[in-house]
Amino acid sequence: MAKAPTQKQLQRFEQRGFIVIDDMLSVDELDRYGVAVDEAVAKRSRWDKRPLMKRSLYEQSFRQCINLWEDAPDVRPLTFHPRIGEVAAALLHADAVRIWHDQALYKESKGRETDPHLDHDYWAIEEARTVTAWIPFDGSSENAGSMGYVPGSHKFDVTAVANIFTGRGFDLDNGDEARGIAPEYVNVPRGSVAFHHGRTIHLANPNRSDRTRRVHTVIFFADGCTRRNAKHVTVDRMAVPVGALIRGPVTPIAWPLPEGRLPDPPPLPDPLRPGWPGWPKTPT
Ligand SMILES: O=C(O)CCC(=O)C(=O)O
Secondary structure (H helix, E strand, O other): OOOOOOHHHHHHHHHHOEEEEEOOOOOHHHHHHHHHHHHHHHHHHHOOOOOOHOHHHHHHHEEEOOOOHHHOOHHHHHHHHHHHHHHHHOOOOOOOOEEEEEEEEEEEOOOOOOEEOOOOOOEEOOOEEEEEEEEEEEEEEEEEEOOOEEOOOOHHHOOOOOOOOOOOOOOOOOOOOOOOOOEEOOOOOOOOOEEEOOOOOOEEEEEEOOOOOOEEEEEEEEEOOOOOOOOHHHHHHOOOOOOOOOOOOOOEEEEEOOHHHHOOOOOOOOOOOOOOOOOOOOOO
16 A cells, blocks of 8 residues: 555645545455445335336436444444545644544446535535545446545635535536536546545536445544534534534544544434435334
8 A cells, every 4th residue: 555645636626626535445344344334225225115217317327324433333444444534634734633423325337427516515514624435335436436536625715605415516617606617527546545625516426336335434523613604413422612622522623533543432312303315214
């Protein structure tokens, strides 16, 4: 495994707001964690028998299951993988990073595109010191839901909010959010991880292949970030006051791991509580 990120990679991320870093995970890790996330997604979504076309437009982009690290112990070492956390901290120039949440994003065969958006506005974090690690277990290709990023857009100070949950996201052709700059689509080789800044505009291709595009992501923020005046299950669960440091058992330090130990999960939330994508709607 190469030492990453290099100075050049840090500069590239700083300029462009995304970077692919090779050789982050071994074949054995990809196989093992891929199975763990497959099982966790199947368990979380077993209640949902709806065919793709009967789901909302957002749900047709992917099956989303958040905070798998909490109830799937075999996924936990991936979410808190030291190499991935270390790169996230370096990209954010942070001494330590916490996780906001992890999530599986499984784009099924014939799953539609992921609409253009930026992430940071969806989170209740004041400081824009956030980065997502996007980990495709089989690599990603143009035909099967590869990601596209608008280079440099993390510096655009976009004020409009793209609501991809009920809408179609930014209009990259006619809107001014991306300043007319076309997204760069990136094929991620198996074992590599793509990182994007929380304010980088991104989207993903539809899945035209006959296999599910299996991706796990981890959202990191620099330790020391504070709560913005917005709702989000992550901070609501810990009752973090607006303006206060975001710290606690739902957002543990991911790197460097204290004493090298994986964190213990917090008490599980009420499964009937709304706002938990992919959390079982019925306690079956
Ligand atoms: O995987 C996808 O289709 C979208 C991923 C995404 O929007 C994200 O990780 O922020």
